[in-house]
Amino acid sequence: MLTIYNDRHALHQGRFEMFRGELVPCFEVPARADFVLRELQLRGLGAIEGPQELPAVAIARIHSQRYLDFLAGAWQEWVALDPANANRDALPSYWPIRSFRSDVLPASFSARMGLFSFDAGSPLTAGTWAAARAGAACAITAARKVLQGERAAFALTRPPGHHAGMDFFGGYCFLNNAALAAQALRDAGLERVAVLDVDYHHGNGTQSIFYQRADVFFASVHCDPHTEYPYFLGYADERGAGAGEGCNLNLPLARGSGFPRWRTALAQALRAIADFRADALVVSLGVDTFEGDPISGFGLRSADYLAIGEDIAAAGLPTVFVFEGGYAVAEVGINTVNVLEGFGQRA
Template sequence: MSYQLMNRMFFEGQIPAMITFFNPNHVAHAGQLEMYRGELVPCFEVPSRADRVLAELEHRQLGSIQPASLIDGSLRSVLEKVHSSRYLQFLERAWGEWIKLAPENSERDALPSVWSVRGMRSDRLPSNFAARMGLFSFDMGTPLTAGTWQAAIGGAGCALSAANRLLAGERGTFALTRPPGHHAGADFFGGYCFINNAAVAAQVLLDGGMARVAILDIDYHHGNGTQAIFYRRSDVMFASIHGDPSSEYPFFLGYADETGEGDGVGYNHNLPLPKGSDFDVWGQALTEGLDSIFGFKPDGLVVSLGVDTFIDDPISGFRFLEEDYLAVGRQIANIGLPTVFVMEGGYALEAIGRNVANVLQGFDTGKSTV
């Protein structure tokens, strides 16, 4: 089936509503403490984030909810196109190594304490566990727990399944998982992220026959990992609307002058906005981002869906209201592309389910207005 025919069938109502792929293993990752603004505090990224979204989707009956299909060979193959082999091996074995250092470590999470910075080597893999933690991380806010690998690999399975169903003819799918992924690079974790699920979804779409894929990141925080993975590639365009990195995490990437390198020149579009921006300001940036995506002429779209743009989010700074997320979904639908949504941030627990569901409901409503 051609993508043109698939789009026409969708808008004529012949293709069913969005399918959500849920990662039940997300609960295995439940960090205790993170370093935030100079002190250890309880983690903001908690299991109830995904559970509240799931409950709201079930309440509204927004399409079917299915488990991810974990195809080990396929999943490992795409993971190694997105992340380095030594990084994946580290994540897979890290908890076991942490426990071997001291039995009492089973009662506390692992956090990095040293880093390889400018002027230091990163090509040599240290034998010391703390050194490897630092080599493969960029902050102290992302605890590695007993179930981190299990949860992260389950999330990658959700992204794989969501992308595969898009290739099979669905118009919209949603990978509902945590921990999030867009801060994870080819060989580093941070920002609560370990495996880059948006990058996995994009790579699956490319491997499945799409010539070009766009990624739209609407999380409050810049998707530095996603940008880094695709920065020198011309088959993936990355567009991100986020808080100005001069004052907002992750600070060291996300400026407007970062437009790509080598084959990727012109395929990276950052739209940083001042802290305190409301939906009217943000909506103008979304129009600009979608215009650039439309000009790229992709076959499919991956959306890094963060709802930490909400006015009451405890660690962010935009001023969205709940109803604004309906408009976000409609605008994304109006670009007319097969779309995978991948869950990212959002830490206002009381509203997270409604905000995510509003985006997806807006997308389903918007499909009929094109």
């Protein structure tokens, strides 16, 4: 499997995230991608290349210009507030929820941090914009490689992307890499694209981006949002709206679910994708479904990820894998590369 690797990922290195009233060390650390890279090299799974140069407009196919302008200048604004901020990450504290206005763009940086985010767990750092932009380029490059005839390609990047919406960050995500890959496939002329999100958390950003569209099907297997982040989206009754009615499938599972139940849901998602008659598939590949994951609650074992790869390959579609979550750092490489290797065995 061809890998498109973001060698700028470590420029995004958050220190702390807000958790239960305390600032705790970030779970989403650079070592995650390092372990995946090392495992790919160890197993000799295929070529590893850098991303192609991207025109700025490529990211604007999914994200709003005012959000991108904000992200591009956010670190400079943060440091301008107080030079000591150069040694502190930026976290939001104020959000314009129901009854507030979201059409005004306040002059205050703190206000705009809240306008463009939905949690206090996603620190914005000096290198966030550079890392996220290079990651977006990886996802789009992986899509182009598949368009050029690769059976599959893997975008190995962080920060992850599936919680990021058209104009907001959150859940460690800033740019929605999977959505950018799907859009790149559409822009190249494929008529129907499916996004399969297997991360433990619901991909609220990806769902929102495509919710009203009939050309991109979104299917997700994740922990029930009644009890798990992101809490306010990812329920089974969200089936799409307008032209996109019927093009969204959420399969929430109870915390504690093991592989047999999870695999049955995957089969259901893949059947729906087949019924949609997708021309290509984008997989939001999170491996935080692992039993040893420190922030998650499913019970998948390392060998299960080989079977997941095989099941996905059996769909028979040109496939772009995009790296998302997985926080059991020592096992994240094994589990992720197991999916890719299982895919290759069946493809």
